[in-house]
Amino acid sequence: MLMLICEYLIVAPSMTRELPEDYVARVKQVHESGGYGSRGYNCEWKREEANKNLLRTHTTAVSSRMLYALAKGPFTPKKYFSIDRVFRNEAVDKTHLAEFHQIEGVVCDRGLTLGDLIGVLQEFFSRLGMSNLRFKPAYNPYTEPSMEIFSYHAGLEKWVEIGNSGMFRPEMLQPMGLPEDVRVIAWGLSLERPTMILYKCDNIRELFGHKVDLKKVKENPICRIGIESA
Known part of the structure; x- marks a missing residue:
């Protein structure tokens, strides 16, 4: 049973259940395209990664x-x-x-x-x-x-x-x-x-x-x- 739990945690980490969506949208925009004086990272911002708890x-x-x-x-x-x-x-x-x-x-x-x-x-x-x-x-x-x-x-x-x-x-x-x-x-x-x-x-x-x-x-x-x- 412990092994099964460990395997589950490795492949499916706990996720956050709630985030302020307006703020998330602004963070995504800055990361991908820049703003507020930044050029951004010019790469995709992945919501599924941001939702992971660690x-x-x-x-x-x-x-x-x-x-x-x-x-x-x-x-x-x-x-x-x-x-x-x-x-x-x-x-x-x-x-x-x-x-x-x-x-x-x-x-x-x-x-x-x-x-x-x-x-x-x-x-x-x-x-x-x-x-x-x-x-x-x-x-x-x-x-x-x-x-x-x-x-x-x-x-x-x-x-x-x-x-x-x-x-x-x-x-x-x-x-x-x-x-x-x-x-x-x-x-x-x-x-x-x-x-x-x-x-x-x-x-x-x-x-x-x-x-x-x-x-x-x-x-x-x-x-x-x-x-x-x-």
Whole structure:
């Protein structure tokens, strides 16, 4: 019976039952033909693929849902933050996990710029005890410009990526119904990797997963990340 259930899930994944059709139509149009300043992907957007439910690979899905809800009423500047479990189909090594906890921050207001994003990131990570940061241009399908965030890991003696960031593209925001002058800056990071840097741990598997030393967990005091009040 278990084998039959597994085979069914593989060939017939669960599907979403309801989507806002007007929004779906705008997403399809932007993807296939462009709009809102985008040229689109010039390929077919398949509804059956979009309907499939899957384990989320990042919490941007949560941010998108909140921005869509925000667009339904008169615009008010907002800040959103989430911490949740995400899943990746990738190999596990000293700095990567197949599942981990992701933190995401989103700030939406009129007239925001890349300078605002950099300033927020520097302040955010300094409150976590990481003031030595570097930024590297990157590509994300939903943000432009985009930046990877690096911090120096004394234990590994190298710069380690601790997050990703960017400004949401107009072709993502305007189909939701947000005003043209609204800008959204966002960043995401794992909870585990900054913890590695703060506590000089050189293997992320010592913090999360089946290789965690339970004796160490039981005998060590609770660790708190000191965050000063604003």
